[in-house]
Amino acid sequence: MPIGHHSWLSAFRLRILHRVRRMSELQQHLRDVSTTPTGHTELARRSAGVIGLLVLCIFLGASLILARIAFTLNQDELNRSQTLVQKVFDARLETVSSTLLNFAYWDEAFEYTKDHIDLSWIARQESMGRTLLAQYALNGVLIIDPQDQTRFAYIKGQLTIDRPQTWLEGDLNGLIHKARAMSFEQQTAQAYFTVEGKPAIVWAAAIRPLSYPLDVPAERLSVIVFVDALGENSLSQMAKTFGLNNLRHDTSNTDVGLDLSTEPRIRLTWDVTRPGDALLMVMFPMLVLSIFIFSFITWHLLRRSIKAARQIDLSHEAMLKSEARFRDVAEASSDWIWETNAHLTVNYLSDRFGTTTGLNVNECLGKSLQELLLFDQNEFMALAHSSLRHNKPIPCRHTDVNGRERIGNLLVRRIDTQGVVSGYRGTVSDITDDIEAKAYILHLSQHDAVTGLPNRTHAYEILQEKLAHDLTEHTGFALLYVDISGFQQVNDALGHSAGDRILSKVGQRLRQIVGPDSFVARLGGDEFVILTAPLSSTALSTLCETLLDAFEQPITASEQELRLGLCIGVAQAPVDSNDSQELLRLADIALHEAKANGRRTWRLYNAEMKKRIQERRQLEQDLKQALRNDELRLVFQPRFDIASSQLIGAEALVRWEHPERGMLSPAVFIPMAEETGLIVELSDWVMHHACLEANRWDASVFVSVNLSCIEFKRSDLVDRIRQVLARTGLSPSRLELEITESVMIDNAEGAREFMIELKRLGVKLSMDDFGTGYSSLSYLSQYPFDGIKIDRSFVMNLADPTANNQAIVKAIVALGQSLSMRVTAEGVETQEQLDALATLDCDQAQGYFLGRPMPPEHLREQIAALSWPAAH
CATH class of the missing domain: 3.30.450.20 (PAS domain)
Structure with a gap:
């Protein structure tokens, strides 16, 4: 309950106590009046005045009610007409709009x-x-x-x-x-x-x-x-149809109107009937006449009411009932009421005092108020002698029977007897529960429900507080931006409940490592922040290494032992920045640098990082510009059938001639495109142009396009490929999609469903870089691949009899043939490698020896021959 509400309620209860006491005095006075002969006439006169005032109030109240009813009737009619006009125009707009769509x-x-x-x-x-x-x-x-x-x-x-x-x-x-x-x-x-x-x-x-x-x-x-x-004729017809009076266009700001547009200003207005005015014309004269008659009858009756005894008895009975009612209210209130003499000795405590504190009321009577309550004496006296009717309460504290300290609001008024202070009277409102509830709510608003750590908002507040001090290199601190590597995959695999338990254990482990002098908070997701005490460079390095080593130990969740690494980005205050947002941003830059260098590592921010980030962002903007301006180009590396020496397909590779940095390797801009989401737009561009070019080749030659693992995380992959095939007109059987094993590792079931849908389109699927992953054999049997591509690392030393590569390639070829998959060797650079592949019954080959990536027009010339160059 708000403090202001307590103040009002306590003041109300204080007035109740005062009124109870006054009623007792008035009751005794009435007894005295009943024994005085002249009191009867005085009582009748007073009653006449009160009743006359009551009649006047009734007249005024009835008049106000009648006026209110009339106003409401007028307003309802206005609202009804405005609603009608609005509905008329809404219906008109909807009808014409639907008709227009039918014709469009x-x-x-x-x-x-x-x-x-x-x-x-x-x-x-x-x-x-x-x-x-x-x-x-x-x-x-x-x-x-x-x-x-x-x-x-x-x-x-x-x-x-x-x-x-x-x-x-x-x-x-x-x-x-x-x-x-x-x-x-x-x-x-x-x-x-x-x-x-x-x-x-x-x-x-x-x-x-x-x-x-x-x-x-x-x-x-x-x-x-x-x-x-909306001319006069159409508005008149509309007004006639829907019963509107004088519907017209009017730009003046009248009360009755409907604004259709502000630019240009279009406002309609009409005449509204006022039923409330008609009601007033009829009812107000009747009301005046009724009040006049009632007043006359009342005056006549009052003149005959001269029996003071009956009036005294009725008043006495009413006072007794009123006293009982107000006393019940006072005793039933949640606050307790007290009263003291001029020396603050307690002479009255309400029963609520015993209920609230557990103390015996009788034992507390006669004690000083300051023994029961702890409050500021000066504030108490200032409040007691204040001339204001409504004062703010002062805080106080008291102890209940269990020794628990409770907090309250104290209200006080002085008791004057013939101009002299004879005592004090007041209330105490117990607000302990309210304060504890507010403290609990504050805690909830500042802490994360999963880990119990401070949340992002509270962390930002603490960071600003620490930065508000004059920091030096010796009193500064470090901000560690911590990210849990691999958490998202674990969360997807085990579920959010297990993920929450993991986050809770991560938070506990972080707090145990950094100790009580450092501040740990969860920013959200799998990101945490640590604000350290002042540390030397060596101590900071030791702390980061300790954190990394600590998370080498597994975390148990859902009866599984999970190894989660950390990536940490570090920024220092005031060395790097004194601004909270900038310090977080710099730590985030360092974290990004740490992630780029693999899991389980940390990086301290330096200016070179910021420069690399800026260069990366510039490269991102340049790539967007290149995609918009069609500045990219494709080259194609041919693929040959080893047995027949025929050219059977080509792999599409993207190239970017940067206007300032020259020719950029795909290894530079492809990872950046994957991180920023541009890979989808880039992939669409490559696939579209590759399919257009393939339409110019012999129908027996297919085109191969690489897919990024990022594309499998979007639900529109199949639709995008379907649209490319529809726009370019390329037969689906002439499109091969190369997929790396990381796609299956990240999302095994989802990737399988995507591949099944792609196969339904009629395209071919090939596993790229086979043999470099972890579970390639199981993937081959579970996923609908048409072929596999042997990684160039196995082909490199194929002609060397001392190497084991021939046995590996032979096993891969045998595996592919047993699964009815074509096997392609990448990176063929010598005649010896090609001869060895032919001996091992490998199906297809691709490499610099057979053909380097070439412009489309050169590939078309080679396709005309449908074989590798004669020199080879």
Whole structure:
């Protein structure tokens, strides 16, 4: 309960106690009055005054209620009419919008208007304009071609060749572009214009096919436009139809109105009936007459009420009941009431005192108030002698029977007897539970529910507090940004419940290692932050190594022992920065550098890191620009059938001629594209251009494209490949997708489902770099691969009889043949390697010896021969 609420409630209860005491005094006074003969007449006079005031209050109250009812009736009528007008226009907008979509989604109209408009077809559409204007009370129908030229304009019941801009005042081109942009959302664009000085509603929708997919971009679509001018005739017809009085266009700010648009300003207003005014005209005179009659009767009755004894008895009985009622309220309240003499000796305690504290009320009477309560004496006296009716309580403390300290709010008023302070009276509100609840809520808001560690918000507050001090190199501290390597895979495999237990154990282990002088918080996910005490460079290095070593020990979760590594980024204050956000950012940069160097490592921030990050971001922007401007190019490395020496396919490889850095290796920009998400756009570009180029080859030659493991984490992979095949027209059987084993390691079941869907498209799948992973044999039997590519590391020393590579390659070839998969050897660089592969019955070969990556035109020349060069 808020402190202010306690203050008001305690003051109310204090007034109750005061009133109870006053009632007792008044009761005795009434007894005295009942024995005085002259008291009867005085009582009657006072009663007459009170009743007269009551009659006046009743009259005023009834008048206010009647006025309120009249106002409510008027307001309800206003709201009803506004709701009606709103619904009328909403229905109008919905009807015309639906009609426009019906005409926009029209196969015939799309065929005659895409790219350019068939004018002969337009000439036959006069009946369409006439029908629309007649049936839907429109003022104009326009058709705009993709070049934003008006090709059809049916305005005011006749065809016209005038440009609509001479008739419509508004941003028509903007509305047309918006309609094209919304063409894929099956919605119309809508805006308010003016027509000949009158407001008008204008709808626009792109014309597109209804029964088959759209095969042109939005900017090549024509647009159909409906115009509905809100003139006097249309508004009058609308008002007549829906029972509105004098519906009109008015830009003045009247109470009754509906704003349709602010730019241009379009506001409708109408006349509203006022039933409340009619009610007042009828009821108010009746009310005045009724009050007059009632007042007369009351006055007559009061004059006859001269029997003081009856009045005293009735008043006495009412006072007794009132006293009992107020005493019950006082005793039932959650606060306890006290009263002392002028020396603060307690002479009264309410029963709630014993209930709240557990102490015996009688034993506490006669004690000093300061023995029961701990409070500031000066504040107590200032509050007691304050002339304000409503004062804020002062804090106090007291001890209950169990010795537990409790917190309260103390209110006090002085008791004056003939102008002299004779005592003090007040209440104590126990707010211990409220304070504890607030402390608990504060704790919850500052701590992570999973680990019990401080959360991001609290960590940021602590960081700002530490940075607020004047730090030096000797009093500074280090910020460790900690990331758990491999946690996401464990969380996906074991579930979120197990993941939460792991995070809790990680938090406990971090706190145990860094000790009580350092601050540990969880930022979210698998990221933690540590704020250390002042450390030397050696001590900081030791701490980081200790953290890394500690997480070499397994963590048990779901009856499994898990080994999770750490990556740590470190920034120092004030050496690196005195700003909290900047310090976190620098530590994050160092963490990124640590991740780039593998799991279980740490890096201390330095300026070179920031430079590399900036270069990487610049490279990211350059790659985006290159994709937009089509600055990339493809080269193709041919693949040959070893037995027939025939060229059977080619692998598409992307190259980037950077305008400033020259030719960049894919090893430079492909990892960056995977981290930033650009790999999807880059992959789409490569696949699209590779398939287009493959269409120019002999039908027996396929093209091979590499897929990134990042693409398998998105749900649209299959749809993207399906769309590329549809746009380029390449047969799916001529597209081979090369997939690395890391795809299966990251998401085994999800990758398998994707591959099954890809096989349904008809494309071929090949496992790239076979033999370099961990579980390739099991993957071959479980996943629908058509072929495998032997990594170049096995082909390198194939001709060396002392190496074991021949036995490995022979085993791989035998395995592939047993699974009906074609086997391709990568990295063939000598005739001896090629001869050895032929001896081992390897199916296909690819390498510099057979053909380096070459431009598309050179590959086409080689495809014409369908064999490797004669020199080989």
